[in-house]
Ligand code: HEC
């Protein structure tokens with residue numbers, strides 16, 4: 001099992017290494033230095049890809065997975081007034097979250113401790129520098145909430161203003177789809193592993209059952225896209241692929257089977273862009289999608305059959321197409 005976990009983490013790390021670098025065109029107020037701008041854009045992009053799955057400024061107040069980043073900024077700037085000290089404090093927490101380090105005990109009680117994820121220090125510092133220097137997006141309800149609950153009368157977020165929004169139309173659409181798919185996959189995969197390691201396989205099933213949808217949806221809301229995981233052999237019937245998607249699944253299956261290289265599929269219909277990329281199995285997946293008894297513990301099979309009486313998602317081996325990411329851009 002340890003080995004399997006190791007393999008998955010390696011796969012995840014590899015898959016984020018080649019995550020696309022993007023070229024956003026954003027003009028920041030009073031700034032003409034292209035280098036400063038590029039750094040800010042990079043920080044913003046990383047923040048959105050790595051943190052907004054949970055710290056999402058677009059979620060409504062009763063349906064959030066973690067405090068909005070604006071709340072963390074407000075709280076952390078109280079103790080850390082310089083950029084360096086702010087960045088050190090954020091990295092100290094994110095590198096290895098523990099109950100003792102938490103400053104916002106209310107958030108800890110409400111959401112539970114932030115799950116450990118293997119982040120890159122350089123990237124986290126780019127994110128925290130960006131948060132420190134610029135005004136980041138905050139939820140509509142946030143100002144009122146913060147003033148009422150945190151004794152901060154006349155709250156106003158510090159930082160320079162970014163002029164204009166990301167010009168997504170100019171970003172390569174393929175890269176954009178890859179970013180959405182990979183970041184969603186990463187957060188699902190890492191949280192799944194965490195539950196496996198900490199509480200065992202049955203609890204991990206509960207995680208997939210309860211959290212796979214909210215985590216994916218939260219990412220989708222943020223990106224203003226529709227993000228789905230669909231398959232020809234669904235466990236959850238909601239994830240049944242439609243006719244088009246089935247065709248693409250067959251396409252990727254033949255590529256993988258013949259060991260041919262392939263790219264994600266990008267299509268445009270009536271002005272709407274769709275992106276499809278395959279979801280491939282590894283050893284770890286077989287714990288729940290492999291062959292019963294050989295790979296799947298009978299206790300797990302029992303649990304799966306109570307939650308998914310029509311489960312077709314078993315009998316897989318390694319390196320097979322389990323399904324695809326099906327992403328539709330709304331803008
Ligand atoms: C899978 C969900 C998830 C992701 C992804 C996530 N966080 Fe968190 N984070 C949480 C939760 C839940 C809390 C609130 C509980 C706590 O403080 O641990 C939190 C709290 C925090 C805190 C405040 C801790 C304190 O002192 O109260 C910081 C700082 C933080 N996150 C930074 C980040 C950064 C930076 C990223 C992106 C690189 C990120 N988080 C990504 C779930 C997440």
Ligand code: HEC
Nearest residue numbers: 204205208209212229231234235236239280285288313323
């Ligand atoms: C701990 C058990 C467990 C492990 C390990 C696991 N899955 Fe799943 N998987 C599930 C459950 C449960 C669902 C149904 C989730 C739901 O209800 O939305 C699911 C659903 C899926 C779906 C959505 C389509 C469907 O059949 O409903 C895909 C795709 C998927 N898993 C791929 C993988 C891949 C790839 C891996 C390995 C990297 C993996 N899973 C590892 C339990 C697991």
